[in-house]
Amino acid sequence: MTFEDVFLREYGRVVSVARRIVGDVATAEDVAQEVFEAFARRFDPNAAHASGWLYLAAARNALNEVRRRRRSDLRERHEFALRGASDAAHQREMDPQRTIEREEVRRLVGAAMLRLPERLATVLALKYGGLSYREIAFTVGIPEAHVGTYVVRAQRAFRKEIEDVGSY
Numbered sequence: 001m002t003f004e005d006v007f008l009r010e011y012g013r014v015v016s017v018a019r020r021i022v023g024d025v026a027t028a029e030d031v032a033q034e035v036f037e038a039f040a041r042r043f044d045p046n047a048a049h050a051s052g053w054l055y056l057a058a059a060r061n062a063l064n065e066v067r068r069r070r071r072s073d074l075r076e077r078h079e080f081a082l083r084g085a086s087d088a089a090h091q092r093e094m095d096p097q098r099t100i101e102r103e104e105v106r107r108l109v110g111a112a113m114l115r116l117p118e119r120l121a122t123v124l125a126l127k128y129g130g131l132s133y134r135e136i137a138f139t140v141g142i143p144e145a146h147v148g149t150y151v152v153r154a155q156r157a158f159r160k161e162i163e164d165v166g167s168y
Helices: 003-022 025-042 050-083 087-093 097-115 118-128 133-140 144-166
Strands: none
Touching (some): 003 025, 050 118, 050 133, 097 118, 097 144, 118 133, 133 144
16 A cells, blocks of 8 residues: 555545544645645554554644644734724724634634543544544544543533633
8 A cells, every 4th residue: 555545545534533623624634734744754654553643643733733723813812912903903804703703613612622631632523523433442542332431521521611611
């Protein structure tokens, strides 16, 4: 099997896992590109752990991207406040309402995912990224029989975090 074969077989799922965390396809595709570049540098395409490594790397890189965005957003807000821009100028710079609402949802999801324990965030991203319980078990390194329990725990923790983040 070649790297191209691995790429073609796994690209969609890697993007799907990342998209569940970052919230948009373009950023998820960027994350997938980074993941596949790292994989190509480190491993033989015939490695037995290829799929698991790719999915786990996608989840971790996506979480890192959310953290990076969060820091960037904080810096931008701080710089904006330092410039002393008026509310009217701030409103002119804002996108249409729908875009704002989508960004707020992404922010809430990203913040909630960051507050989850890494294993639960990873299980949740993998589950909603379309992986089977068997694939999740292999990727995360837990027995397949425990995946359902992890998924339920992750969903509960995520709901609680969304409620907590949304109440700020």
